[in-house]
Amino acid sequence: MTEMNQDEARVQALQGVVERVTAWQETAPEGTIRDELTKALHEAGVTLTEEQQELVVEQISHQEEVDVELLADHSGEGGPA
Template sequence: MTTSGEDMNQQDARIEALQGVVDRVTSWQESATEGTIHDELDRGLAEAGVTLTPEQRDDVAQRISDGQDVDVRALASDSEAGGPA
């Protein structure tokens, strides 16, 4: 059984990993196609050991493509999504 401290550490790690992926993909999104954004998002998530539902993935990719902010805290707190491996 995990303690709330362990849960918070895992949550913090998930937030940090998601933020890193979003920042990386966002940094060059202006010149990328939506398909490339999806591919790079998938690659970054896999490297970070973080999973998202297909709907979350599509929403994040669309927000990045549109130049909108991505709320990684909301994504990280969603219990249906995966976490760090």
């Protein structure tokens, strides 16, 4: 797989994770959002740094938009899709 295809796959996987967690988050406490995010990332085969995960949890819990392309570009210790 080329680097561009890996990047696209990572963005798509992260988008799926964010959509999944966001879909039911309205009544969920942050701890539940964090647990579901961790589970969804694992199932998608994608990793994020602890800092990235905390940011995503905060954004989802405050009903803010999550910029998955930015997450994918700044993966730090995060792994590929």
